[in-house]
Amino acid sequence: MSEVTSGATMLQPSVRRMSLPTNALTGLVLGVLGYWAGVQIGNGLGFNDSGNTGVLLGYALGSIMFLVGIGFATYPLGRLLGWQTPSQPAYDEYKGAWRYLNLSFDHKVIGIQYLIVMLMAMLFGGIGAMFVRTNLLSADTPIFPPDKYLTLVSMHSVLMIFVASAAIVGPFGNFFVPLMIGTNRMAFPRLEALSLWLVPPALVVMLLTPVFGGFQTGWTGYTPLSEQGGQGFDSYIVGFTLIGTALVVSGVNMLTTIITMRAPGMTWTRMPIFVWGVFSASILGTFAAPVLAAALCMQALDRSMNTSFYVSSNGGSPYLWQNLFWIFGHPEVYIFILPAFGIVMELIPHFARKPLWGYRTAVVGLLGVTLLSWFVWQHHLFVSGIAPALRPFYMLSTEMISIPTGIVFLVAFGTLWRARISLTVPMLFSLGFLYNFLIGGISGVFLSDVPSDITLHGSYFSMAHFHFTIVGGEIFAIVAAIYYWFPKMTGRMLNATAGKIHFWWMFISFNLAFTPLFAVGILDMPRRVSTYAPNLQGINDWVTIWAYVLFSSMVFFAGIVIWGWFFNPKLAVADPWHVRSIEWELATPLPRRNFERIPTFTRPPYDYGEGAPRPVIEHGAEPAPA
Amino acid sequence: MATAAPCRRSATWAASWSSSKELNTPERTHTLRLAVAWAVLSVIGVVVAMQVNMPPGHQTQQAADESSLLSLMLILSTPVCIGVVLFILYSVFAFRRVPGSLDDGPSRRGNLRMQWAWTIVTALIVFTLAGIGINGLANSSNASTFSSSGGSLGTQTVGTSASDRLQVQVIAQQWYFTYRYPGYGGAESTHLVLPVNANIEFHVTSTDVIHSFWAYELGVKADANPGTDNITYATTTSTGSFTVRCAELCGIWHGNMFDTQGKVVSQGDFATWVADLQSSETGITLPPYAPEYFPSPRVKGT
Numbered sequence: 064m065s066e067v068t069s070g071a072t073m074l075q076p077s078v079r080r081m082s083l084p085t086n087a088l089t090g091l092v093l094g095v096l097g098y099w100a101g102v103q104i105g106n107g108l109g110f111n112d113s114g115n116t117g118v119l120l121g122y123a124l125g126s127i128m129f130l131v132g133i134g135f136a137t138y139p140l141g142r143l144l145g146w147q148t149p150s151q152p153a154y155d156e157y158k159g160a161w162r163y164l165n166l167s168f169d170h171k172v173i174g175i176q177y178l179i180v181m182l183m184a185m186l187f188g189g190i191g192a193m194f195v196r197t198n199l200l201s202a203d204t205p206i207f208p209p210d211k212y213l214t215l216v217s218m219h220s221v222l223m224i225f226v227a228s229a230a231i232v233g234p235f236g237n238f239f240v241p242l243m244i245g246t247n248r249m250a251f252p253r254l255e256a257l258s259l260w261l262v263p264p265a266l267v268v269m270l271l272t273p274v275f276g277g278f279q280t281g282w283t284g285y286t287p288l289s290e291q292g293g294q295g296f297d298s299y300i301v302g303f304t305l306i307g308t309a310l311v312v313s314g315v316n317m318l319t320t321i322i323t324m325r326a327p328g329m330t331w332t333r334m335p336i337f338v339w340g341v342f343s344a345s346i347l348g349t350f351a352a353p354v355l356a357a358a359l360c361m362q363a364l365d366r367s368m369n370t371s372f373y374v375s376s377n378g379g380s381p382y383l384w385q386n387l388f389w390i391f392g393h394p395e396v397y398i399f400i401l402p403a404f405g406i407v408m409e410l411i412p413h414f415a416r417k418p419l420w421g422y423r424t425a426v427v428g429l430l431g432v433t434l435l436s437w438f439v440w441q442h443h444l445f446v447s448g449i450a451p452a453l454r455p456f457y458m459l460s461t462e463m464i465s466i467p468t469g470i471v472f473l474v475a476f477g478t479l480w481r482a483r484i485s486l487t488v489p490m491l492f493s494l495g496f497l498y499n500f501l502i503g504g505i506s507g508v509f510l511s512d513v514p515s516d517i518t519l520h521g522s523y524f525s526m527a528h529f530h531f532t533i534v535g536g537e538i539f540a541i542v543a544a545i546y547y548w549f550p551k552m553t554g555r556m557l558n559a560t561a562g563k564i565h566f567w568w569m570f571i572s573f574n575l576a577f578t579p580l581f582a583v584g585i586l587d588m589p590r591r592v593s594t595y596a597p598n599l600q601g602i603n604d605w606v607t608i609w610a611y612v613l614f615s616s617m618v619f620f621a622g623i624v625i626w627g628w629f630f631n632p633k634l635a636v637a638d639p640w641h642v643r644s645i646e647w648e649l650a651t652p653l654p655r656r657n658f659e660r661i662p663t664f665t666r667p668p669y670d671y672g673e674g675a676p677r678p679v680i681e682h683g684a685e686p687a688p689a
Numbered sequence: 690m691a692t693a694a695p696c697r698r699s700a701t702w703a704a705s706w707s708s709s710k711e712l713n714t715p716e717r718t719h720t721l722r723l724a725v726a727w728a729v730l731s732v733i734g735v736v737v738a739m740q741v742n743m744p745p746g747h748q749t750q751q752a753a754d755e756s757s758l759l760s761l762m763l764i765l766s767t768p769v770c771i772g773v774v775l776f777i778l779y780s781v782f783a784f785r786r787v788p789g790s791l792d793d794g795p796s797r798r799g800n801l802r803m804q805w806a807w808t809i810v811t812a813l814i815v816f817t818l819a820g821i822g823i824n825g826l827a828n829s830s831n832a833s834t835f836s837s838s839g840g841s842l843g844t845q846t847v848g849t850s851a852s853d854r855l856q857v858q859v860i861a862q863q864w865y866f867t868y869r870y871p872g873y874g875g876a877e878s879t880h881l882v883l884p885v886n887a888n889i890e891f892h893v894t895s896t897d898v899i900h901s902f903w904a905y906e907l908g909v910k911a912d913a914n915p916g917t918d919n920i921t922y923a924t925t926t927s928t929g930s931f932t933v934r935c936a937e938l939c940g941i942w943h944g945n946m947f948d949t950q951g952k953v954v955s956q957g958d959f960a961t962w963v964a965d966l967q968s969s970e971t972g973i974t975l976p977p978y979a980p981e982y983f984p985s986p987r988v989k990g991t
Binding site: 208209210213279280281283285287288291375376380381382415416417418419420421422423424446447448451454455458459462463465466469470472473476477479480481482483484485486494497498501502505508509512513514515517518520521522585586587589590591592593594595596641667670671672673 | 770
């Protein structure tokens with residue numbers, strides 16, 4: 064025994080620690096320094112590049128140094144230098160708000176950090192939308208000059224794409240997937256934290272674009288228009304690349320976690336449908352986002368080092384960008400909606416107190432969308448001049464997505480039929496989702512048929528279509544999820560009466576704001592214009608007014624959340640909804656270690672009406688690993 | 690089952706209307722009520738939908754095709770929307786939990802036959818729509834009508850004889866369109882004027898960024914790409930004016946890139962107009978005729 068001890072002493076690494084305190088503030092300071100260094104290096108290279116290299120390198124180095132300051136380099140650097148470095152940061156035990164400004168590998172802390180970051184991004188994007196709508200109050204005398212207006216449009220769209228990509232898998236996936244599959248952590252906690260901390264630099268980079276003149280390309284960033292853009296467009300490249308990287312990192316992590324870390328008895332057909340939603344979205348994130356990152360790197364090279372991937376006069380092709388962008392872009396929209404399907408199909412059985420009707424069909428539907436979404440991207444290029452022989456295929460594949468999507472409705476209907484529905488706030492938002500997504504989905508069929516798409520393409524009709532699917536669909540699902548899981552995440556209740564007011568406020572104003580936009584599009588108003596035909600001013604003013612009401616409903620929602628989180632004296636009980644799902648079996652607030660002993664699942668989810676006892680899981684004798 | 694927790698407070702009028710006896714209504718009654726309501730409302734809805742004149746109108750064969758397809762879709766989607774909304778509303782009213790109760794619904798985990806039926810019905814609707822669209826596209830190679838070919842056909846021309854069509858080159862630049870008539874000595878105009886009852890062959894291209902040539906009433910939309918000759922067709926069937934807009938974000942004045950003075954005129958008026966155009970000095974300076982143009986190579990930092 065003593066020999067072993069002395070051996071250990073000999074191998075004892077030198078006891079030194081990184082003296083730099085690592086947290087978000089250090090990250091900010093190092094990020095600014097990194098930005099400055101990057102700009103100096105980039106400009107020092109002396110490329111004839113309108114200063115793009117400096118800004119690109121500045122953003123890149125700034126982001127990397129931010130991650131160093133947060134503490135991502137401490138462990139690998141420490142190991143490299145032979146220092147004694149704990150793999151699990153000590154400040155995971157921090158209490159209070161401070162822990163959210165530190166690197167944490169606790170999936171529950173990361174879930175809350177993600178939620179806060181996403182809500183902040185949504186706020187910025189929403190303010191952008193209000194500016195855009197205000198500008199459209201008048202048909203011919205806009206408030207903003209056109210370049211500022213298009214910068215607002217572009218920032219609104221890109222920020223909201225950030226939100227839509229990560230606002231379900233980030234907060235709720237990270238928080239609840241480990242709980243639902245019965246494990247204490249994600250497969251790669253470090254990657255989980257990385258996928259979170261890549262988002263704040265992306266937001267800062269995107270919000271910095273007005274300083275450099277903004278960019279006027281919308282979220283599609285088509286070349287050669289983007290080549291005309293100044294340094295403002297570099298924000299698009301770096302910000303989107305950071306988000307794309309976050310999507311890949313989070314996707315790989317989710318897939319590995321769900322495949323390998325399920326508790327005993329948590330078979331594939333016992334996984335809650337929300338986990339399936341996250342799983343299918345993670346497949347898409349893992350394989351689609353790298354295309355975006357690569358395509359953006361090519362744009363960055365075009366701008367900095369005078370390559371010509373997309374420059375037609377030098378042998379490149381703008382079609383290359385369009386294709387690469389949409390190869391990412393169309394699976395991307397299903398990254399938005401698949402977890403939202405998961406949330407809605409998760410909530411409806413609980414508040415209908417009936418098993419999910421057609422569980423396996425629902426899974427097939429989710430995976431069917433996942434598969435088909437790879438084969439539809441050229442429907443964005445129907446009028447671009449692609450070979451006409453390709454069009455029937457993409458038309459058919461696009462319309463075929465209606466089949467697995469229709470299954471979601473079938474499953475929801477089967478669950479509602481003869482159920483015991485209680486119209487709680489999360490249930491109201493789930494039913495609102497069904498209506499909004501119905502309109503969004505059906506208008507998608509209008510856009511998918513080539514002859515009708517010729518009239519509708521690039522008009523406000525398509526804009527209304529994707530706002531119905533993303534705002535009416537995904538955002539409604541996110542709000543439902545916040546109302547549903549907030550008590551478990553924060554230990555506090557949200558006010559139910561205020562929530563119901565919020566639902567009707569948001570549902571009515573959303574529909575009154577966006578439904579007329581279908582008509583505006585059919586009546587020949589193109590997207591992204593700052594002036595339009597005078598005969599459409601009345602209808603646009605109507606839309607703007609209801610958009611204000613919609614925004615005010617979200618401000619009201621922010622008030623509900625802030626009051627519930629910080630001022631509501633009422634603590635949540637462990638299971639305020641009386642539902643049969645594992646996360647509600649655990650104590651509120653959740654302990655640092657979710658499960659002291661490995662749980663065993665013995666029954667399928669949503670086992671309502673089967674007389675099964677509670678708890679829905681059994682805690683085994685074996686202690687759970689960290 | 691267990692009695693309610695106090696936080697489950699939903700004693701609204703709807704909940705009290707749906708008493709426990711409603712939960713005992715036979716399944717057949719629920720189905721019948723829903724089916725009758727759906728049938729009645731759908732008939733009304735379809736009749737209303739059939740009254741709607743969907744744009745873009747009937748100025749060309751292509752526009753007429755698009756209008757009729759949009760109308761068909763509106764008519765087909767009406768019963769679907771009505772069905773979904775009706776089902777949700779009916780369920781919410783008829784299958785409401787008795788306030789305060791924590792009763793479970795019946796444990797039904799699915800009905801395979803119904804799932805197949807649903808999937809097959811949606812598949813049939815989808816394949817029908819796709820079939821109509823594909824049929825329209827297949828007709829677009831028919832040189833006598835160019836039906837449904839308002840969308841761009843890339844670099845591919847259809848039909849064999851060019852003599853029965855009027856060629857028009859559409860050149861997009863930031864931020865206006867110019868139209869060139871190669872068959873009339875390359876005469877150029879900033880307004881598009883076309884003869885009626887003619888097959889028009891548009892060659893759409895751009896000298897700088899990507900634009901999209903959207904002649905709304907003509908049912909034509911084709912992207913204008915630098916370095917690409919994007920071909921599309923229209924068969925004019927009635928006279929009148931039309932609007933041309935740019936439908937692809939092309940820079941700061943994108944919203945101002947439109948022209949409301951497009952005209953379809955009689956063959957005689959067109960001959961007069963184009964003769965005037967050839968003899969007059971328009972002041973337009975464009976690069977000499979070429980099927981496609983490239984933006985001048987970037988010279989950075991200048």
